[in-house]
Amino acid sequence: MRFALSAEQAQFRDLVRDLLAAECPAQVVRAGWAGEPAAVGRVWTMLAELGVTGLLVAAQDGGLALDEVYLVPVLTEVGYAGLPGPLVETVTGAALGAALPAGALDAVLAGTGRIAVDEDDDGLVAHGVGATVLLRGGWAGGTPVRVVSTVDLEPVAAVDRTRALARYRSDGTPVDLPVAVFWQRGVLGTSAALTGLARRLLDLTVDYVTQREQFGVPIGSFQAVKHQLAELALAIELASPAVLRAAHSLATGDPAAATHVSMAKVLAGQAAARAATTSIQCHGAMGYTEESDVHLFAKRALALAGAWGPTGWHRRAVAADLTPGKES
Amino acid sequence: MSYSPEERRFRDQARSWLADNVPARPLPSGDTREGFAAHVEWERRLFDAGWSVVSWPRAYGGREASLWEWLIFEEEYHRAGAPARVTQNGIFLLAPTLFEFGTPDQQDRYLPAMAAAEQLWCQGWSEPGAGSDLAAITSRAVRDEAAGGWRLSGQKTWTTRGAFCTHLFGLFRTDQEQSRHRGLTYFLVPLDAQGVTVNGFTRLDGDEGFADVFLDEVFVPDEDVLGGVGNGWRVAMATTGSERGLSLRSPGRFLATAERLVALSVERTGAVTEDVAQAWMDAQAYQLMTLSQVTGLADGGELGAASSLSKLCWSELDVRLHESAAGLLGAEAEVAGPWSKGLLFALGGRIYAGTNEIQRNIVAERLLGLPRR
Ligand SMILES: Cc1cc2nc3c(=O)[nH]c(=O)nc-3n(C[C@H](O)[C@H](O)[C@H](O)COP(=O)(O)OP(=O)(O)OC[C@H]3O[C@@H](n4cnc5c(N)ncnc54)[C@H](O)[C@@H]3O)c2cc1C
Numbered sequence: 001m002r003f004a005l006s007a008e009q010a011q012f013r014d015l016v017r018d019l020l021a022a023e024c025p026a027q028v029v030r031a032g033w034a035g036e037p038a039a040v041g042r043v044w045t046m047l048a049e050l051g052v053t054g055l056l057v058a059a060q061d062g063g064l065a066l067d068e069v070y071l072v073p074v075l076t077e078v079g080y081a082g083l084p085g086p087l088v089e090t091v092t093g094a095a096l097g098a099a100l101p102a103g104a105l106d107a108v109l110a111g112t113g114r115i116a117v118d119e120d121d122d123g124l125v126a127h128g129v130g131a132t133v134l135l136r137g138g139w140a141g142g143t144p145v146r147v148v149s150t151v152d153l154e155p156v157a158a159v160d161r162t163r164a165l166a167r168y169r170s171d172g173t174p175v176d177l178p179v180a181v182f183w184q185r186g187v188l189g190t191s192a193a194l195t196g197l198a199r200r201l202l203d204l205t206v207d208y209v210t211q212r213e214q215f216g217v218p219i220g221s222f223q224a225v226k227h228q229l230a231e232l233a234l235a236i237e238l239a240s241p242a243v244l245r246a247a248h249s250l251a252t253g254d255p256a257a258a259t260h261v262s263m264a265k266v267l268a269g270q271a272a273a274r275a276a277t278t279s280i281q282c283h284g285a286m287g288y289t290e291e292s293d294v295h296l297f298a299k300r301a302l303a304l305a306g307a308w309g310p311t312g313w314h315r316r317a318v319a320a321d322l323t324p325g326k327e328s
Numbered sequence: 329m330s331y332s333p334e335e336r337r338f339r340d341q342a343r344s345w346l347a348d349n350v351p352a353r354p355l356p357s358g359d360t361r362e363g364f365a366a367h368v369e370w371e372r373r374l375f376d377a378g379w380s381v382v383s384w385p386r387a388y389g390g391r392e393a394s395l396w397e398w399l400i401f402e403e404e405y406h407r408a409g410a411p412a413r414v415t416q417n418g419i420f421l422l423a424p425t426l427f428e429f430g431t432p433d434q435q436d437r438y439l440p441a442m443a444a445a446e447q448l449w450c451q452g453w454s455e456p457g458a459g460s461d462l463a464a465i466t467s468r469a470v471r472d473e474a475a476g477g478w479r480l481s482g483q484k485t486w487t488t489r490g491a492f493c494t495h496l497f498g499l500f501r502t503d504q505e506q507s508r509h510r511g512l513t514y515f516l517v518p519l520d521a522q523g524v525t526v527n528g529f530t531r532l533d534g535d536e537g538f539a540d541v542f543l544d545e546v547f548v549p550d551e552d553v554l555g556g557v558g559n560g561w562r563v564a565m566a567t568t569g570s571e572r573g574l575s576l577r578s579p580g581r582f583l584a585t586a587e588r589l590v591a592l593s594v595e596r597t598g599a600v601t602e603d604v605a606q607a608w609m610d611a612q613a614y615q616l617m618t619l620s621q622v623t624g625l626a627d628g629g630e631l632g633a634a635s636s637l638s639k640l641c642w643s644e645l646d647v648r649l650h651e652s653a654a655g656l657l658g659a660e661a662e663v664a665g666p667w668s669k670g671l672l673f674a675l676g677g678r679i680y681a682g683t684n685e686i687q688r689n690i691v692a693e694r695l696l697g698l699p700r701r
Pocket of ligand 1: 450451452460461487489677679680685686689
């Protein structure tokens with residue numbers, strides 16, 4: 001038994017981590033807020049050069065043909081950096097390969113293409129503004145995924161402005177795509193991003209409470225602060241292995257993969273939601289400003305906790321899977 | 329992430345032995361006098377079959393099992409509903425210390441007898457004035473040069489199964505000039521020695537599982553000092569990790585409780601409720617965190633303060649599992665039985681092995697690097 005990344009998996013993650021540390025500081029996330037796609041696009045292009053956007057794409061289609069166990073640590077780093085844009089959806093959608101509209105895959109592999117997904121098919125889609133391809137459906141792996149060919153987009157204000165929310169009306173004829181593991185990959189990728197966001201919020205908060213003084217001492221020396229952060233650290237330490245296990249289950253075709261993926265989303269969503277509220281509380285009024293970086297990551301965490309099925313939905317899915325005779 | 333053929337064979341072996349040998353009806357509680365005797369009998373059966381200390385060297389009755397096999401054994405043990413280990417304070421808490429600090433003579437005198445449940449050990453750390461603040465220990469050991477040893481006096485309390493055990497390991501102050509963590513020494517004390525008085529008393533769960541141990545100039549020879557005079561704190565702390573994490577409360581125990589909870593939910597409601605699903609996931613998560621920690625250990629790393637994360641995790645998890653069961657049982661939750669008793673016991677889990685408040689301090693200071701006060 002061994003439960004850890006292989007040397008190659010860790011190496012690939014480290015490449016992505018180093019790139020993001022150098023090229024995607026919080027200013028780039030802020031640039032995403034200010035609607036400066038060029039600053040963000042540069043990072044996307046560099047990630048694409050490493051092969052990230054084509055990580056799941058077959059070799060003959062120009063991808064790396066790697067699996068979810070490679071994907072999860074990479075998307076965790078992307079979550080940590082807070083990189084704006086639909087990277088989870090783009091990597092997931094790119095795996096549909098030649099089934100995508102002509103030219104879309106090439107654009108994705110070059111880092112210029114963006115795939116947006118309306119997974120619950122409700123006409124509201126994150127990253128709809130600026131999307132190269134818009135996919136709809138796939139919810140719970142039970143509905144077909146469709147390419148929406150012509151759309152009429154109307155931007156919608158979102159709490160996290162990098163989410164580029166939009167409502168759309170589709171006029172074109174939807175083209176059905178093979179679903180397979182599309183849904184589970186979207187859920188898994190979002191879970192990975194959530195654990196990264198949670199860790200970023202923890203790190204930001206540890207830094208802040210170590211520097212900020214009240215009553216003549218760092219506020220991080222107060223137990224009320226320490227204990228909140230210890231609980232958050234535990235939630236992250238518990239969620240991360242659960243996300244990695246789900247990746248392994250998907251990659252190996254484990255019959256319990258669906259349960260493991262839902263479990264990953266529950267634990268990652270809970271850790272990230274806790275991270276968002278705890279970090280704001282421990283920053284005091286500074287946490288209630290847009291001046292502090294906390295809000296960039298906290299708002300993303302809350303948005304992603306609700307995307308690809310919120311905590312309650314996935315918890316009910318696990319409950320149903322555990323009920324004898326009700327296995328899917 | 330999969331078990332090797334040898335590991336799977338080990339699991340099969342453990343499973344089939346347990347299936348043939350675990351008593352069909354649960355034994356009376358090991359925290360009562362009659363129940364304790366029945367448990368000791370069970371421990372001897374385990375030992376005779378080579379299952380009492382699987383990870384130990386063969387010379388002391390073990391199987392030299394790897395950490396993975398140890399976790400597998402624990403999973404199977406709890407899955408089979410086998411009796412609670414009344415030898416745990418010896419084999420899980422003292423033995424790691426003996427392996428690390430004991431002289432060859434101490435290892436020979438104590439390890440085999442402990443494995444065979446002939447010597448039954450209790451932990452004598454806490455005192456009425458020294459709980460979380462263990463360094464406030466006032467029980468003392470005074471040098472008896474002529475006799476070649478020490479005279480121990482003082483009171484230990486909340487000593488688990490102290491009234492039924494044969495031996496106590498504990499911390500005593502050998503240097504009265506020194507305070508706090510300095511001047512403490514780790515002693516191995518037979519409870520039938522002259523000057524020892526043990527009074528059992530009742531715990532929250534209704535059993536006589538606690539004891540006060542009074543010592544009045546109890547003689548302990550030099551050869552029963554563990555790890556050197558004045559080194560008590562370091563020796564004791566070196567193995568607190570065992571108590572907080574892996575060895576005392578490995579995931580198998582909680583996975584088994586989670587499976588029972590799932591069955592209870594189906595029996596009571598016809599389905600698995602959301603609350604039960606959450607508790608089940610939390611138990612799985614503890615196992616996965618442990619698997620990743622054990623991989624780190626197997627790769628030569630150290631657990632360090634991460635054992636405090638484990639302690640927080642399993643103790644809170646145990647409460648959640650039992651609260652969830654109480655929710656399903658409704659008005660029946662007050663009936664004395666395994667679930668209600670388990671809930672009371674789970675509340676103790678937040679207190680022993682270092683309270684959870686202390687563990688959160690440790691996580692914050694040592695893992696996150698927050699400033700001490
Ligand atoms: C089931 C059970 C079995 C036990 N078995 C044994 C045994 O076999 N041998 C043995 O030696 N001992 C045993 N103990 C005792 C145990 O080690 C102590 O209870 C524990 O160390 C806490 O000490 P205390 O009870 O004095 O609580 P206190 O230290 O008085 O703490 C009371 C409360 O104050 C909080 N508190 C104290 N200090 C701090 C701090 N610095 N920061 C924040 N909060 C703080 C605690 O977290 C707790 O909530 C057992 C206890 C239980 C419940």
